[in-house]
Amino acid sequence: MLINADFTQRATVAAHDYDWVASSQPGVERVMLDRVGGERARATSIVRYSAGASFAPHQHSGGEEILVLSGTFADDDDSYPTGCYLRNPPGSSHAPSSPEGTVIFVKLWQMSADEQVKVRIDTRRPDAWQQEGNREVCPLHTSASETVSLVRLPAGGQMFSAIVENAEVLVLFGGLVEDGRHHKAGSWLRFPPGEYPQLHASTKGCTVYFRDGNLTGLSSKEAP
Template sequence: MLINADFSLAAARAPEDYQWVNSPQNGVERVMLDRVGEEKARATSIVRYAPDSYFPPHLHPGGEEILVLSGTFSADDKDYPAGWYLRNPPKSGHKPYSREGAVIFVKLWQMSEDEDQQVAIDTQNKANWQPQGERQVCPLFSNDNEQVSLQRLNADKALFTTEIIGGAELLVTEGELIDAGQIYKRGSWIRLPVGAFPKLNAGAKGVTFYLKTGHLAQIESLDSKNF
């Protein structure tokens, strides 16, 4: 299965265009944003857990990255309400579930094999935020391959002021982003290729967004036989 699998091209999905499909587990649905492979895949998705739904215990050979968007996501008897960022390195495993229901942003099989850092950050905690110029930033993860953060930008401010060297991926979590009249509301996902220089600006009430940069420079070629 190939969905937005040409990483040299920009891709986007607005919440009004979500197409929910059932996962192999009852009560769990997902929106496939990009994907290379079948059930075992390099994948970026929005995943929705119905109340009292779960996945059996399983491993993630290529690692897993999660941002909890709403509700409460749980794993191995630990609860993570909306705003938590989780990063489970390659070969780690867990038993995920949700008692009340949850929506999460998930990236699978997108970490280097030598990554061994487990991360759990509450982005709702003000102590995890810091000013950087005209924006507020909550650092989430950084290594030689990628930089991940949650950022807040005031109204009408430009998101990027230079070319994106290693590509970028965004998910709007509050407010709006605007690009030449195109409005990206909460829940909008955008992937920008290496070398792009988009004219994205915060909307009239500002914007909060997940941002990953650098990672697309590592992708030279992907096809379904890799997974």
């Protein structure tokens, strides 16, 4: 299956264009933002659990990245409310569920094969954030190939100040504006190398998930 699989082209999915598709597990639906492969795919998705939905224990050979957008996500070791960020490294396993229901942002098969550390960050904590110029940044992950963070921009603040090598944005709160077009909360955008997106925060500012670096994920030898 190929969805927004050409990384040389811009890809955009607005919240009002979400196409919810039932997964193989009852009570779990997903919006496929990009996907390269079948069930074991390099994929970026919005996933919605109804109250009480769960998965049987399973392994993620290529690793899994999760940001809890709403509700509470439960894993083997704990429960994670809105704003929690998780990285489960390649080879890890878990039995996810949500007693009360949740919506999460999920990335699969997009980690380096040598990543080994399980990460849990509560982005609601004030000490998780740092000031960088006119923006606030919550660092989530940094490696030689990518940087992942949450970014808060003030009203009118520019998202980018130069040409991007690769970049991906999910609008969490507020909105981004580009040439009069408003990307509201829930909008997902991916930019190819060489583009200079003219994005700025709306009048109420915005908070985004931001990733730049090697967005294609694993090499051809490692791909599922």
